[in-house]
Amino acid sequence: MLGFTIEKRQEPLKWGSFFIFLGALVFSLGVSALLLAIQGKPPLEAMYLLWDGAFAHDWALEDTVLKAIPIFLCSLGVAVCFRMQIWNIGAEGQYALGAIGATWVVLSMPDAPVWVLMPLMFLAAATLGALWAIIPALLREKMGLNEIISTLMFNYIGILFLEFLVYGSWKDPASFGFPMTIMFPDTAIIGELFGRIHWGILVCAGAATALTVFLKHTRLGFEIMVSGENPRAARYARMPYSALVVLVMGICGALAGWAGLIETSATLNRLQPTIVVGYGFTAIVVAWLARLRITSIAGYSILLAGLRVGVENLQLELQVPASFTGIMQGLILLSVLAGQFFNWYSFQRSKRG
Amino acid sequence: MGLELIIPILAATIQSGTPILYATLGEMLTERSGVLNLGVEGMMIFGAFFAFLVSYYTGNPWLAFICAGLLAGLFGLAHAVVCLVFQGNQVVSGLALTILGVGLADFLGTAYVGVSAPGFSPFDFPVLSAIPVLGEIFFKQDALVYVSFLLPFLFWFFMNRTRWGLALGAAGENPAACFAAGLNPVKLRWAGIYFGGVLCGLGGAYLSLAYTHLWTNNMTAGRGWIAVALVIFAFWRPGRAMFGAYLFGGIMAFQMRLQAVGATLPSSLLLMLPYALTIIVLLFSSARGKGRQAPAALGVNIEPGE
Numbered sequence: 001m002l003g004f005t006i007e008k009r010q011e012p013l014k015w016g017s018f019f020i021f022l023g024a025l026v027f028s029l030g031v032s033a034l035l036l037a038i039q040g041k042p043p044l045e046a047m048y049l050l051w052d053g054a055f056a057h058d059w060a061l062e063d064t065v066l067k068a069i070p071i072f073l074c075s076l077g078v079a080v081c082f083r084m085q086i087w088n089i090g091a092e093g094q095y096a097l098g099a100i101g102a103t104w105v106v107l108s109m110p111d112a113p114v115w116v117l118m119p120l121m122f123l124a125a126a127t128l129g130a131l132w133a134i135i136p137a138l139l140r141e142k143m144g145l146n147e148i149i150s151t152l153m154f155n156y157i158g159i160l161f162l163e164f165l166v167y168g169s170w171k172d173p174a175s176f177g178f179p180m181t182i183m184f185p186d187t188a189i190i191g192e193l194f195g196r197i198h199w200g201i202l203v204c205a206g207a208a209t210a211l212t213v214f215l216k217h218t219r220l221g222f223e224i225m226v227s228g229e230n231p232r233a234a235r236y237a238r239m240p241y242s243a244l245v246v247l248v249m250g251i252c253g254a255l256a257g258w259a260g261l262i263e264t265s266a267t268l269n270r271l272q273p274t275i276v277v278g279y280g281f282t283a284i285v286v287a288w289l290a291r292l293r294i295t296s297i298a299g300y301s302i303l304l305a306g307l308r309v310g311v312e313n314l315q316l317e318l319q320v321p322a323s324f325t326g327i328m329q330g331l332i333l334l335s336v337l338a339g340q341f342f343n344w345y346s347f348q349r350s351k352r353g
Numbered sequence: 354m355g356l357e358l359i360i361p362i363l364a365a366t367i368q369s370g371t372p373i374l375y376a377t378l379g380e381m382l383t384e385r386s387g388v389l390n391l392g393v394e395g396m397m398i399f400g401a402f403f404a405f406l407v408s409y410y411t412g413n414p415w416l417a418f419i420c421a422g423l424l425a426g427l428f429g430l431a432h433a434v435v436c437l438v439f440q441g442n443q444v445v446s447g448l449a450l451t452i453l454g455v456g457l458a459d460f461l462g463t464a465y466v467g468v469s470a471p472g473f474s475p476f477d478f479p480v481l482s483a484i485p486v487l488g489e490i491f492f493k494q495d496a497l498v499y500v501s502f503l504l505p506f507l508f509w510f511f512m513n514r515t516r517w518g519l520a521l522g523a524a525g526e527n528p529a530a531c532f533a534a535g536l537n538p539v540k541l542r543w544a545g546i547y548f549g550g551v552l553c554g555l556g557g558a559y560l561s562l563a564y565t566h567l568w569t570n571n572m573t574a575g576r577g578w579i580a581v582a583l584v585i586f587a588f589w590r591p592g593r594a595m596f597g598a599y600l601f602g603g604i605m606a607f608q609m610r611l612q613a614v615g616a617t618l619p620s621s622l623l624l625m626l627p628y629a630l631t632i633i634v635l636l637f638s639s640a641r642g643k644g645r646q647a648p649a650a651l652g653v654n655i656e657p658g659e
Contacts, residue, residue: 006657035457039461089448139632139636143636146582148444149582149631153578153628153631156575157625160621160622160624160628161625164619164621167621168619285452288442288445320460321460323456323457323459323460325456326455327456329449329456330395330449330450330452330453330456333445333448333452334431334435334441334449334453337435337442337445338435338438344440345440
């Protein structure tokens, strides 16, 4: 028999996680290419188109960064929850609620000056997004309700609520029956900063900085990190565990809500159901690939946003369905999860052979 | 409302509840072996697609049903590789499996959207369908529904009265003791994941072979997640799973009935019903007591060398 034993490392592999990601990426691209070949599409050309459409031109990079913005915001929040081992998979619904909140402000006071409108939009998006996360947090802490299930159900409910509004009372009478609100006034639109990149990117930078400072340099942040490592120790040390759960969920909801606001205001300039495209789920993939570290989240957001943009190029050139993104995300996440094993374990030739 | 109105709704309840019943028992089997697999939705839609595909090309729905189960089980083994071999996080791995499964079914199925394939149709079960009222509700269904009536009993018998079932349960309750008793808990968990996946795939197959006879995108529409919730609701026991599945079947049948008669409520609000009910139902089962707990080692990986 081939003699191998598994040994635990003393220290986690340094720099290992990036190589693990590369390995996972190559494996996933390989399987995806195989799937394309089965469907009679040229796999090598497809891989080139994927790269070309995502990173190879200025316009492609701009598209990628624009898509990375909402993914980054959602992923920041998801990562904070995952740190506490709170499995919030409801960023998608919180994002939808944020979009609803912002649109509600715009529709109720379309003529307000920009310095009233914008802050209120951010406030409403954060509040509704946070609400959509805090309800499951409270249900978990007070009633013992599993947060995986509740946040997931809140996704479905939130997205259907968005459809209810946009197909119903919020529908623009001049839209020829299409489910969309009126075009936002200029005062409600997040403007461009350089090229097509809008100042939503500054919101990302601000949120990331604030979150880093909060987690590393405040008492509450410290308590969140400790509770994540060991919930029992945290309770023993009389840390307000339940309040911390509500807090991290609220943070995630508010950030995802802002992602929804930015996507509505800057990208679509109006609310319509097509705004819900799965950024909340991509954010989970990103958070896990980045091993919940804020700086890495930025990089992986851009990579996975690039994957989405690249697949759009495939859709255009080779008529590959958009669900191809899901396949690649699932494969990358599964193979990275498997690969992370090598951070802590190694295969050794056993001495007896 | 007269009986002649209620009976069709109750019959539809059984039909809508059946795919959820298959999937709930599947996830329950996996969880009883100690593994949390959130990939139910992915395995279901994977099963639904391959059931359609095999039936479309062979014209044999029974073959399609069985193939769908076996293939969905194999697909679910990705979770076993990640969690049992490579010690990956069970929550995240299951999610990834769902993302992958939903993507695969949509990707492979795009060319077949709206295409129909032979499936199962209702027939009167001999003798029993003649029972007034009950016969009309339970015994004028398709063959897969009749199979599903037996499943909770088989599940119970397997888990409580057979050696393999008891061993599987031990892997979920106390893997160390299981190992000390000369059993291999990791192998048992492989089996738990595979056969759980088979059942989830069969639930998906019901959707494309009996519930509808065609392929459409997003056919499962969250039923896999409802199944995950129902395992908790059922306290990991098959009898309550049946009750829970028909509860959801009922709300889905009711929702379709309302849509069919042209209720004034917008469809997006009606579609919310099962998801809202999931939360309400779980609230009622959150009080834990004796015999209501999750398997003690659920979600905890068995580290190598232990």
